[in-house]
Amino acid sequence: MTAVTGWWRGLSGPERFRLYTRLTLQSAILAVAVILAVTTARAWATPGVLIAGAAALLAVEAQPEFATIGRGRKRRWMLPTATAVLVAMWLGYAIAARVLSDEADVDAARSAGIYVAMLAALSIAPFVRHSWWIALGLSVATGVAFGAHPGGMLLVAGITFLVAVFLVGTTLLTRWAITIVDDLERARVVEAKLRVAEERLRFSRDLHDVVGRGFSAIAVKSELASTLLRAGAADRATTEVEEIKTLAVESMDQMRALVRGYRDINLDGEVAGARSLLSAAGCELTVEGDPSAVPAEFHEVAAWVVREATTNIVKHSSATSATITMGSSGMTLRNNGVSSVATDATAGADERSGLRGLAERLAQVGAHIEHSSTADGFVLEVRWEDA
Template sequence: MTAWWHRLSGPAKFRVYSRVALQLGLATVIVVMAITAGLSWSTVGIVVGGIAAIVAVEVQPEFAISPGAVSRRWALPAAVATLAAVWLADVVVARRATSAATVDQARLTGVYAVVLAMFAVVPFFRHKVWTVLGLSVATGLAFGTSPATALGTAAGTLGFGGFVLGTTLLTVWGLRVVEELDRAKGVEAELQVAEERLRFARDLHDIVGRGFSAIAVKSELAAVLSRSGKADRAAAEMDEVKTLAVESMGQMRELVRGYRGIDLMTEVAGARSLLSAVGCRLVVQGDPANVPARFHEVAAWVVREGTTNIVEHSAATSAVLTLGAAGMSLRNDCPHGPAGERSGLRGLAERLAPLGASLDVRASPDEFTLEIHWESK
């Protein structure tokens, strides 16, 4: 259970907490109602109504502890009908009973049935306020033996029912806010990816477009010179075309390999920004200047790949990047499962091998650590 909980993202944890808290709250209300009613026939009505209320909450997608376990098609109408039947049965008992104690017990059970409906059913109706008012007035009229009793019953039902209704509505509101924030984080991450793609496309256009334009012009000029019999000038132009092609290919390789070079300071700043966008706080220990110059580029790649792993394979809320003369490490909490075989980590190991550096990966249910060792010479 602990490992399962740690694998959940923050919004998922809040959803689970809200669902369990609401169901436990409803169960607590039912137990309190049963205790206050005493061991009598009304206890059966409260228990039956309580079970119907729990089922009514369980069929709501926002609060289902086991989604899909209960069919909304039949369960919700059955729960509503059960609560209505309990209420009507209490009305009949209250109207036909001759004992004042029986009337009071029937009135209490009927009010409880309405409150359970306000807790588990009414919050998901369209016109909630009018439904609460209508149920309160109907309960007061049905169980009131006098104007004062009817008014007191209606007021008590309205107060108690309004409180539990507000509790459910606040929980629904909190869940929807968290859902919106989670969706906004996803949109922000997608926008950052799209922005990076646009930047890459712009850089690629600047490098390749300029080179290819020059190649096209010089090739056309060489063809004209060749047809006019100026072979030496045509050959010179073709030599320049070759030089331009080689330079453009080199620039394109550099762009693809590192987006016109990869800088450790820039990657650290970018990692902090990206992780912050997904709700993870990055703490940097040490100074990039401590990393030996020959390892700056590969350290930047480690930061980039490690950041990508955190975003894609964890629900981390905190990460720590340590930079030193003998190596570096990047660790984060809340990983999603074991490390497994990740192509990015394999690519990092291939980059490190020619430099004599080593990659060490440690994973547990609570933490994932990426550690690099090198010798500063």
């Protein structure tokens, strides 16, 4: 049970939805096939019903969005094979309904034939072109084949068509829902990447604006000083060199200020940023406690903990919820997606170095960090020196 729970928690939201949809559809087909086979009035009709149910499962398995096994394999043969089997079963029951003389046998053939038509409407019609016309044609043909008289033919065709419309519509809506979920998942990934790209662009723009002008001036004045030296104007060249030195020092100070401003973080800002980033990644963040409860000397390292933990959740887990608890003695971060940083012994060096670098940063201020993987997800605990 623990392994199954861990596997389920390891799936993303879209993967869970797709799995639920596939299992629901195929379980419904299997259950109806078994129930009808058990309750059929004639034993000779039972094998055909089970074969038709298996063919319907094969037809659904042929669709990549509904496949449960071998999703990477080529499955072009599945749908034609399933169609041929269902058509053969339908024709067999239609012939039996016309040639058999016993009323019970005729009723069993009619019931089984209509059931096969329903299976075709559920498992084949939604996945081919002109689904609604195929459903209409199948309903008319079923009415003609299994109706005892003109009125009965019309009744069977009408009932079959209504049920077929419901089945085809339900399946098409399910396919549409899966498409929407996939699009939302792709949009979430793209949004997270865009946030990173925008931050990189902002920093590169600031670096160019602040430092580029100073370096350009240095290059121009260096060329002027070189020209003055060759012309023998040593005094003017000396002046230009002094100005070059001043520009270089100012540019270095500006660059340090820029990098310092980029690297300086505060706890309140990181918590707000974490909530925004995790929301974009499909993870709901809950904050327990108040950042002001964290001792002032640990605010900066606590902010780094929040930033690193947020990065790990986005990059290395499929968490849908996370909790940050802050207090005077430490802080705890939990999420319901098991992080590969803690569980994968073969994880890359960049994945392991994040927590290791964080532990080194915490050690410098007398704090320590522990992380563990549980059945409920991943837990990161930080304790200050007075804990």
